[in-house]
Amino acid sequence: MAHSIITVATMKGGSGKSTLASCLAVHWQLHGRRSAILDADPQCTIARLATREKALGGVAVIEDATDDAYKAAQRLVGSYDTVIIDTPGFRSQATLACLGVTDFVLVPVKPSPFDVDRMLDTLNVLINGVSGRRPMFRCVLTQTTRDSVIAKHIRSELAEAGFPVLDSEMTNRVVYAEAALWGATPTLLDKKGPAAREIAAIADEVEQICQSMSHVNRAAIA
Numbered sequence: 001m002a003h004s005i006i007t008v009a010t011m012k013g014g015s016g017k018s019t020l021a022s023c024l025a026v027h028w029q030l031h032g033r034r035s036a037i038l039d040a041d042p043q044c045t046i047a048r049l050a051t052r053e054k055a056l057g058g059v060a061v062i063e064d065a066t067d068d069a070y071k072a073a074q075r076l077v078g079s080y081d082t083v084i085i086d087t088p089g090f091r092s093q094a095t096l097a098c099l100g101v102t103d104f105v106l107v108p109v110k111p112s113p114f115d116v117d118r119m120l121d122t123l124n125v126l127i128n129g130v131s132g133r134r135p136m137f138r139c140v141l142t143q144t145t146r147d148s149v150i151a152k153h154i155r156s157e158l159a160e161a162g163f164p165v166l167d168s169e170m171t172n173r174v175v176y177a178e179a180a181l182w183g184a185t186p187t188l189l190d191k192k193g194p195a196a197r198e199i200a201a202i203a204d205e206v207e208q209i210c211q212s213m214s215h216v217n218r219a220a221i222a
């Protein structure tokens with residue numbers, strides 16, 4: 001997964017984009033991949049997080065919510081192994097342009113029909129292609145309650161509609177918000193804790209997909 005740009009996007013606000021983006025960046029940083037977050041949300045959630053005590057474990061955070069944010073991502077990916085773009089919870093030109101340069105898109109969705117409906121707008125943008133190309137994407141269920149009927153239902157509804165969903169999910173845990181109080185993620189506070197393990201599982205799944213994708217691309221070029 002060398003030098004990848006990963007965008008976390010959905011036009012549904014509050015679905016866990018910034019939490020997921022910061023958790024993945026810290027996880028990869030702690031596992032030896034130099035990680036940067038491009039904060040393309042004018043709310044600057046992640047840039048503010050990075051000013052707190054734990055400073056996201058040294059992950060570089062660059063703020064750019066302008067229409068040129070995608071250019072900043074392209075520059076950063078030369079110096080970092082992974083650039084994660086956090087986007088706002090509404091339609092923005094910055095997000096659309098970032099999707100055009102991204103290798104992989106994660107679409108977080110809370111298991112509720114209201115959230116799914118709004119998220120479908122994002123998926124339609126992806127499926128119709130941005131700047132003539134369609135980035136690889138996966139939905140990821142967030143703030144789930146383990147073994148809940150609604151999460152299983154939404155998972156199978158998405159799969160049936162042809163929207164791929166990661167097997168791993170982010171369950172609802174107060175430690176995500178608590179860690180943020182210190183400018184941290186659960187992985188920084190307890191590397192072996194349950195939240196850190198679920199983030200590791202999401203990160204591993206994303207890495208596997210990106211790796212298999214790069215094999216396919218290489219085969220296509222050969």
Ligand SMILES: Nc1ncnc2c1ncn2[C@@H]1O[C@H](COP(=O)(O)OP(=O)(O)OP(=O)(O)O)[C@@H](O)[C@H]1O
Pocket residue numbers: 012013014015016017018019020041043045087088089090142143144170171172173174176177180
């Ligand atoms: N897995 C989780 N368990 C518990 N709380 C969570 C979880 N993920 C996110 N949250 C909380 O839900 C709220 C919204 O999360 P977050 O800010 O990451 O969403 P967002 O999609 O970035 O929102 P916005 O669209 O406003 O940028 C925050 O208070 C966050 O702490």
Ligand SMILES: [Mg+2]
Pocket residue numbers: 017018019041045086087088089
């Ligand atoms: Mg956010």
